[in-house]
Amino acid sequence: MAKRTPKPFEEWSTSDLDGFRAEMVVKSHHLQKSIQTLEQKMEAYTMNRRLLDAARASLKTLEQCALESLDLAREHAPDNDVLITYTKQQLERYRHARASLPTVSTRQPEKPELLAMGAELETLRYKLKQTRQRAEEVHEVLQGRR
């Protein structure tokens, strides 16, 4: 079936144009809100990953330092049980903390989902642009009549 070509706005009645313009304004508002929500979700996801990555890197550094300290203690103070035990405890503490970090946040989407959100964001932005453009076209026709 052939696609029907919509009537140009110039052929619409003023009340139809008014109604359509109001509809486009409301639609734009909803699209803007959706875009804002999605942007905030993506920002939160990115920050969460940044925090987890920084925590992991810092614990790895501390673990390495503790390991070196333990080697030094064993080499230079093999009879100092207090020092060796303390250093071992520190090492275990950092290892345990690092192991407890989630590889990815359990509440946040995986990277492919971030990409999907990005694609959805682009679609919403495109729709918003189209909607605003139509509202503007209708506004111009209405202004010409008044």
Next chain:
Amino acid sequence: MRYENVHTARLFRSVRLRHGLSLRAMAKRLGTSSSTLNRIEDAHTAPKPIVVERLLALEETQDLEALFIQAYL
């Protein structure tokens, strides 16, 4: 308490204590409420990105890793 927030909670508490600030005073500096900051420090909630950015601004750094090291020490 949410498990994935534990490390961030520690980071926030560590920075606040290092500055010698009360929950209320710190919350004011971070542009949030003291109850929200309390929930962040108790690992009940994750901070909004803007709050993390303000924490970094307070510390005059972008090096989150260094801040975490101080928090774990």
